[in-house]
Amino acid sequence: MSKLILCGFILCLLSFNGINSTSHTCSKNPEDTSACSQDGESESGCGCQKNRETDSSSRVDVNENQLEPEASEADSSSANFDADFPRTNQMILVEGGTYTMGTDVPIFVADGEAPARRVELPDFYMDMHEVSNAEFEVFVEDTEYKTEAESFGDSFAMDLFLSQATKSKISQAVKDAPWWLPVKGANWRHPEGPDSNIENRMNHPVIHVSWNDAKAYCEWAGKRLPTEAEWEYACRAGKDDRLFPWGNKWNPGGKYYGNIWTGSFPNENTGEDGYRTTNPVTEFPPNAFELFNMVGNVWEWTSDWWTIRHSPLVVHSNPQGPKNGKDKVKKGGSFMCHKDYCYRYRCAARSQNTPDSSAQNLGFRCAADKKKLPSYLEHIEL
Helix, strand or coil, X not given: CCEEEECCCCCCCCCCCCCCCCCCCEXXXXXXXXXXXXXXXXXXCCCCCCCCCCCHHHCCCCCCCCCCCCHHHHHCHHHCCCXXXXXXXXXXXXXXXXXXXXCCCCCCHHHCCCCCEEEEECCEEEECCCCEHHHHHHHHHHHCCCCHHHHHCEEEEEHHHCCHHHHCCCCEEECCECCEEEEECCECCECCCCCCCCCCCCCCECCCCCHHHHHHHHHHCCCECCCHHHHHHHHHCCCCCCCECCECCCCHHHCCCCCCCCEECCCEECCCCCCCCCCCCCCCCCCXXXXXXXXXXXXXXXXXXXXXXXXXXXXXXXXXXXXXXXXXXXXXCCCCCCCCCCCCCCCCCCEEECCCCCECCEECCCEEEHHHCCCCCEEEEC
């Protein structure tokens, strides 16, 4: 039987990793090709695979003076408090098993969706919800943590949601995805640039967080990021041969189970599913494992380094991904995904970014080993 874990809030921090990013933005002036992207994105991409361009030699680690606690220290008073907002940091015990990861009918071959292979996993815990702005804010206030988007001074966002004042200050865009812009002052507190805020979106997923930021939060929480294998197992929720957590139809019976792009991408999002950008982390029906928004809403970071080489010849026991790499795996798709343009809101679909990259449609949730759950968590039978 699954167990619901009502978590006292958990906070985290980070020692930044070095930066390795090769993609570039491209000038919005058609006559200027001096800074065009060198990273190819597979056909039908929304642009959100584009990585941060930066020179690591000029970077200052804004969190270098913060001491990283052991996981057991998450039992501190800062991890246990009565908040003035509904908590969304609950966890579910996911019972392990053997399942079919990936697919033999890939939509994007270049993404390494294939081949289908058998994977065996032990029991683990998974956050019921994506980490919200409210939860992330308490972490930041407790640790004075500064995200990489804040440190670098910019992050990627979509032009359709920016004010004219913000767009007027931008001179570059991503090649082949001119709607995807590097916005000065865009970060988790200001998703669409400095003239935006999250005042009415505290229960929405935190965005503009890098893999490094997500890892920091989870570690402070006494948790960790899920592996790609755990994430996909949790997404499928017992349905090996299905596109989505609930089946093969996106909105069976005319009912929406998730938030993607409705309308003509990238010009108009009708909000037919109720939202034009992100939705609250508690919105839409959960899957059979009681997990919300496993597809759509925002991309979610996993712990794995990116690879497109997978063997179908053996049963993989609790795979952790490659030991090193350049990009990290993200799963689930986002509100920017559309079947005709970025059909990656499927459990088997996957994408990648460098660990320091951040964007308007990129968030995360945490996981935990069954035997390493922090003691401050209170167990309640569902």
